[in-house]
Amino acid sequence: MDDSQKYPGLLGEPRKVGYVWLVYLLLYAVAIPWYWPEGYVGSLVLGFPLWVAVTLGTVFLLASWTAWVIHRYWQQAGEDD
Amino acid sequence: MGEGLVFGPGALVVVGLYLVSMIGVGWVGRQKRQSDSMADFYLAGRSLGLAVLFLTLYATQYSGNTLFGYTGKTYRIGFEWTVSVVFMFSVIVGYMLFAPRLVALARKEGFITPGDYISYRFASPALTLLSTVLMIYALCNYTLAQLKAMGAAVEGITDGAVPGAYGIIALAVIMVVYETLGGMRSVAWTDVIQGVVLLLGFGILAFLIPIKLGGGLENIVAKLGAMDPPKVQAPSLEGANKWISYVFLLGCGAAIYPQAIQRLYSSRSVKVLKRSLAIMAFMPLTTTLVALICGLTAAVVLPDLSKVESDQVLARLCALVMSESVLGYWLVVVVFAAALAALMSTADSALLSISSMLTKDIYLPYFHPDATEAELTKFGKISSWGIVIVLVLVAIGTEATLVRLLELKFEVLIQVGPCFFLGLYWPRLTAGTALLGMLCGLAVALGLTLAGHPLVWGFHAGVLGLFVNAAVCAVGTLLKPAPTD
Numbered sequence: 103m104d105d106s107q108k109y110p111g112l113l114g115e116p117r118k119v120g121y122v123w124l125v126y127l128l129l130y131a132v133a134i135p136w137y138w139p140e141g142y143v144g145s146l147v148l149g150f151p152l153w154v155a156v157t158l159g160t161v162f163l164l165a166s167w168t169a170w171v172i173h174r175y176w177q178q179a180g181e182d183d
Numbered sequence: 184m185g186e187g188l189v190f191g192p193g194a195l196v197v198v199g200l201y202l203v204s205m206i207g208v209g210w211v212g213r214q215k216r217q218s219d220s221m222a223d224f225y226l227a228g229r230s231l232g233l234a235v236l237f238l239t240l241y242a243t244q245y246s247g248n249t250l251f252g253y254t255g256k257t258y259r260i261g262f263e264w265t266v267s268v269v270f271m272f273s274v275i276v277g278y279m280l281f282a283p284r285l286v287a288l289a290r291k292e293g294f295i296t297p298g299d300y301i302s303y304r305f306a307s308p309a310l311t312l313l314s315t316v317l318m319i320y321a322l323c324n325y326t327l328a329q330l331k332a333m334g335a336a337v338e339g340i341t342d343g344a345v346p347g348a349y350g351i352i353a354l355a356v357i358m359v360v361y362e363t364l365g366g367m368r369s370v371a372w373t374d375v376i377q378g379v380v381l382l383l384g385f386g387i388l389a390f391l392i393p394i395k396l397g398g399g400l401e402n403i404v405a406k407l408g409a410m411d412p413p414k415v416q417a418p419s420l421e422g423a424n425k426w427i428s429y430v431f432l433l434g435c436g437a438a439i440y441p442q443a444i445q446r447l448y449s450s451r452s453v454k455v456l457k458r459s460l461a462i463m464a465f466m467p468l469t470t471t472l473v474a475l476i477c478g479l480t481a482a483v484v485l486p487d488l489s490k491v492e493s494d495q496v497l498a499r500l501c502a503l504v505m506s507e508s509v510l511g512y513w514l515v516v517v518v519f520a521a522a523l524a525a526l527m528s529t530a531d532s533a534l535l536s537i538s539s540m541l542t543k544d545i546y547l548p549y550f551h552p553d554a555t556e557a558e559l560t561k562f563g564k565i566s567s568w569g570i571v572i573v574l575v576l577v578a579i580g581t582e583a584t585l586v587r588l589l590e591l592k593f594e595v596l597i598q599v600g601p602c603f604f605l606g607l608y609w610p611r612l613t614a615g616t617a618l619l620g621m622l623c624g625l626a627v628a629l630g631l632t633l634a635g636h637p638l639v640w641g642f643h644a645g646v647l648g649l650f651v652n653a654a655v656c657a658v659g660t661l662l663k664p665a666p667t668d
Contacts, residue, residue, distance in 0.1 A: 109287035111453075116279050117608070126276065130430070133269050136423035141416045143408065149400030153417040154262050161268050162468060168275055169461035176283050178453035 114177035122171050129167065133160040194516045201520050205361050205527070208373045212365025219557040221295050224366035225539040226449040231371055236450050237459040238378030239371040242528035243442055244274065244463070245381060245470050247332030250525050253471060255494035257478025261407065261414025264475055266426045270433035271467040275460055277438025282447055284607045286456060289448045297444045298544035304606050307614030308548070313621060314599045315544040318441045321596035322533045323574060329530035330355060330578035335495055336522050348579045354523065358531045359571045363564040367449060370531045377524035384521020387514050389473045392500055395511070397480040406483045414482060424641030431646045435600040436593035442536040537570055538563045594632060594645030598624040601656050609660065616659035624652025
């Protein structure tokens with residue numbers, strides 16, 4: 103039985119698109135603060151220490167990327183209400 | 184100040200009306216039922232539209248822990264808890280890894296519980312039973328955390344004048360009444376009200392707490408940096424490992440919460456579900472981030488609280504705001520309603536989910552295989568009352584901080600993850616291998632935790648268990664001969 107029979111109407115899914123996950127990997131690598139020197143604070147950006155501001159900005163990018171990926175790559179036949 | 188806040192008659196009437204309205208909504212949900220079937224009771228007849236689905240996902244995912252546990256955790260560790268914004272977002276990534284296939288399958292096969300999928304995919308009563316028991320355990324723990332937070336909220340808001348036990352009992356009764364009246368329809372509709380109140384509450388908190396009490400975020404960060412420098416500094420490498428671990432813990436754990444999976448099943452269409460999840464991806468920035476800022480403010484305004492006291496810092500901050508003006512007083516009433524909303528919307532969803540799994544995955548196959556849908560629904564309602572009574576007794580009788588409770592449930596729950604994340608994509612993964620992986624994962628997670636090593640190099644014991652679990656699944660599958668076709 104192929105996937106279209108097992109999962110009726112499923113025309114596309116994000117999991118199968120390689121570059122989607124590469125972008126996720128890159129964004130997570132920026133969001134997680136492993137690369138700052140220990141004890142780093144930096145200047146304040148909108149009240150947040152720089153390392154926090156970078157993480158929060160990257161989470162916004164991750165959320166935007168996710169919204170686009172869901173729209174573009176999760177395809178279900180006859181999904182109109 | 185610090186004498187606590189005592190609501191006047193007007194505020195008590197508002198909060199009382201708000202709580203009574205939950206029962207009213209539950210009653211309306213009962214009137215709108217289409218049949219006595221389990222799909223109607225537990226999944227609202229798979230009819231949830233965009234607004235209801237989004238708000239029920241939101242109100243369910245953001246719990247009492249977000250308000251009380253996360254503000255308390257930020258109070259204790261500072262900006263390092265920015266990880267909460269990252270891991271709450273990661274839940275949506277977790278959905279994307281399995282939801283498209285699971286939803287397509289659920290609509291075709293008419294799944295009610297996560298156990299229905301596991302039973303369909305693996306055809307193994309042992310694996311289905313173990314998975315169900317683990318999920319029920321995790322959800323009981325989750326509900327317990329909400330009940331304890333209800334007690335903490337009431338106690339904090341009254342500065343100890345009203346014992347937490349009374350708050351727990353009263354709110355639990357209201358919750359189980361509206362839940363048993365109309366099932367998922369009532370729970371989702373109350374979630375709409377609770378979700379809106381929660382959004383409103385976080386909106387108020389975002390402006391009220393840091394500006395009114397802390398003199399603005401820059402001022403708060405400057406003071407905190409002087410008072411306690413590590414709280415504003417970037418984490419160590421081990422700290423960064425912990426962030427990665429949290430991403431796995433929540434990204435895999437919260438995404439397979441049974442009540443979350445049942446909301447995926449309940450959507451009217453895939454289009455509605457996709458839009459709801461896309462909006463949910465942004466919600467950590469409007470919700471978890473606000474809890475973080477409140478926790479930082481508390482660290483400056485209310486220093487030197489004990490660990491247990493720190494889980495009540497939000498209530499203490501509200502007490503400060505409330506004492507300053509009439510406007511502040513009424514804004515805090517809304518925030519308190521939001522706190523109740525966060526607790527109840529999460530607990531009621533978990534409770535309904537526990538009831539559905541007890542009924543569909545345990546009572547039906549093992550105790551009453553010939554039961555009709557109406558009989559099963561009736562059993563589900565009775566079991567909800569039983570579960571609530573037990574959990575209320577446990578909540579009143581135990582002590583622990585909220586975040587630790589949250590971590591412990593994920594240690595167990597994520598061991599079910601490979602059944603979804605691998606099972607949907609790897610036809611060669613057998614029930615025996617998945618069961619072995621789950622047992623090995625559990626042994627590692629619980630063994631390390633019980634041995635006093637909940638974290639190893641910053642990684643949670645449950646996440647290490649998940650890695651072992653997935654490795655056993657992979658090796659066990661690859662060692663078996665490939666199918667000849």
